[in-house]
Amino acid sequence: MLNPQVMVVGAGPAGMSAALAAAEWGARVLLVDLFSEPGGQLVKQTHKFFGSRGQYAGTRGIEIARLLGEKVRSHPGIDLLLDTQVLGYYPDGVLTMERSFNGESEYLKARPRRLVVCTGAQERPLAFPGNDLPGVYGAGAVQTLMNVHGVKPGRRAVMVGAGNIGLIISYQLRQAGVEVAAVVEAAPTIGGYAVHASKIRRLGIPILTSHSVKEARGERELEGVTVWRLDERWQGIPGTECDFEADVLCLAVGLSPLTELLWQAGCRMVYVPELGGHVPWRDEHQQTSVPGIFVAGDASGVEEASSAMVSGRIAGLAAAASLGLCPCYRELAREAHAQLEVLRAGPPGEKIRRGLARLGEVARAC
Amino acid sequence: MRIREHPILTFPARRKVTFFFEGRPLEGYEGEPIAAALHAAGIRVLRESPVLGRPRGFFCAVGNCSSCLMVVDGVPNVRVCVEKLREGMRVERQAGKGNLLAAVGGGRASGLDSGAALHGCGGEEGA
Numbered sequence: 001m002l003n004p005q006v007m008v009v010g011a012g013p014a015g016m017s018a019a020l021a022a023a024e025w026g027a028r029v030l031l032v033d034l035f036s037e038p039g040g041q042l043v044k045q046t047h048k049f050f051g052s053r054g055q056y057a058g059t060r061g062i063e064i065a066r067l068l069g070e071k072v073r074s075h076p077g078i079d080l081l082l083d084t085q086v087l088g089y090y091p092d093g094v095l096t097m098e099r100s101f102n103g104e105s106e107y108l109k110a111r112p113r114r115l116v117v118c119t120g121a122q123e124r125p126l127a128f129p130g131n132d133l134p135g136v137y138g139a140g141a142v143q144t145l146m147n148v149h150g151v152k153p154g155r156r157a158v159m160v161g162a163g164n165i166g167l168i169i170s171y172q173l174r175q176a177g178v179e180v181a182a183v184v185e186a187a188p189t190i191g192g193y194a195v196h197a198s199k200i201r202r203l204g205i206p207i208l209t210s211h212s213v214k215e216a217r218g219e220r221e222l223e224g225v226t227v228w229r230l231d232e233r234w235q236g237i238p239g240t241e242c243d244f245e246a247d248v249l250c251l252a253v254g255l256s257p258l259t260e261l262l263w264q265a266g267c268r269m270v271y272v273p274e275l276g277g278h279v280p281w282r283d284e285h286q287q288t289s290v291p292g293i294f295v296a297g298d299a300s301g302v303e304e305a306s307s308a309m310v311s312g313r314i315a316g317l318a319a320a321a322s323l324g325l326c327p328c329y330r331e332l333a334r335e336a337h338a339q340l341e342v343l344r345a346g347p348p349g350e351k352i353r354r355g356l357a358r359l360g361e362v363a364r365a366c
Numbered sequence: 367m368r369i370r371e372h373p374i375l376t377f378p379a380r381r382k383v384t385f386f387f388e389g390r391p392l393e394g395y396e397g398e399p400i401a402a403a404l405h406a407a408g409i410r411v412l413r414e415s416p417v418l419g420r421p422r423g424f425f426c427a428v429g430n431c432s433s434c435l436m437v438v439d440g441v442p443n444v445r446v447c448v449e450k451l452r453e454g455m456r457v458e459r460q461a462g463k464g465n466l467l468a469a470v471g472g473g474r475a476s477g478l479d480s481g482a483a484l485h486g487c488g489g490e491e492g493a
Contacts, residue, residue, distance in 0.1 A: 134423025141427035151375035
């Protein structure tokens with residue numbers, strides 16, 4: 001049985017920041033991740049980050065993963081347990097894990113004094129005939145295949161979703177040598193930043209707004225995609241169909257928080273569509289309704305990596321403070337909250353602010 | 367298909383290994399996910415769904431969606447988007463839900479009846 005003071009599940013931007021923040025104040029931290037390298041989804045993000053310097057603006061995601069990964073590996077207070085899948089949370093506060101190595105695996109248990117859940121999010125599917133055909137992928141999965149493993153998903157792609165993820169990955173498909181037939185967006189306007197949209201347009205890739213997938217076609221694998229125009233009630237308009245030959249269909253239609261451990265632990269969950277679905281209720285210290293269990297990053301509501309790093313830092317500091325380890329907690333947390341406010345400012349942060357307000361209302365109603 | 371040229375990324379040289387897909391020898395890189403090696407060889411149908419027998423492939427790449435379950439070295443339900451490739455692996459498409467008892471030596475043949483085998487998996491360490 002492992003007995004860390006703080007256990008962090010997930011070594012992405014939130015989890016690494018949480019582990020570093022807690023260890024900074026002397027906590028013995030166990031940081032666990034399913035993959036062989038820390039970094040989470042940063043390891044595939046070849047684009048440069050926006051935001052402020054504190055959150056590595058102007059730096060590529062892959063570079064941030066390397067920098068944070070080095071800090072985590074070299075910190076004497078952090079035990080990094082890689083290739084390890086957390087299996088479950090039990091009522092006595094024990095977490096079970098399976099660690100894999102050279103084709104073998106071992107079963108491990110930990111009973112941490114504080115738990116920080118930074119499990120991230122998964123990509124959403126979209127309902128249309130043929131959506132289960134091989135060749136229909138989450139856009140982020142294709143990004144992993146290309147940018148981490150150096151493998152092309154196919155020859156010619158259609159992208160669904162003109163938010164930042166859809167636009168960025170369309171560009172990266174071209175960088176990998178995959179043709180992009182079109183970007184399809186159900187909303188009447190492009191959701192992502194104009195700078196990303198213009199890059200796509202300059203490559204001659206059409207962005208079809210108010211369009212969605214009618215059907216994916218193919219016998220054993222994807223061979224083509226039929227899209228159609230949507231009316232103002234988001235229903236397909238017969239007669240407006242357009243066929244694309246494609247062996248790859250990428251879905252960039254949003255993410256859902258990965259919250260299984262939080263459900264198991266009995267954390268109070270609230271449905272907030274703006275934050276990606278069911279999210280744990282938590283206070284300003286990122287603590288859930290179960291004392292001692294904290295949450296950060298996309299698992300607490302889908303945003304982006306910069307705010308994940310900051311919410312991770314708050315959770316890590318709060319976990320350390322609750323153990324009596326962080327005397328300056330109030331001041332440090334105030335600084336971090338100010339950074340979050342900047343990251344969530346303006347029109348791009350509007351949806352997140354609405355979601356957080358809704359979460360606050362639910363909290364007050366109880 | 368492997369990416370040969372990329373404006374930002376370089377892919378470090380890794381050790382080539384031979385593995386077997388449905389008995390056919392293929393090459394891949396040691397330690398990459400099995401799904402990546404199969405994609406590089408143009409294989410995208412990874413299993414057949416349990417009820418309708420429809421082909422399924424790679425979808426989430428993070429070990430969550432269960433679209434890519436295959437039989438690896440006789441063990442069913444292996445998530446090939448996260449399972450690393452090793453020399454000599456035998457990888458097969460999975461039909462249906464897979465048979466774990468067959469994988470651990472066929473239940474009775476290993477001295478356990480199926481009930482005892484299942485009990486051993488769930489009883490001792492459970493909550």
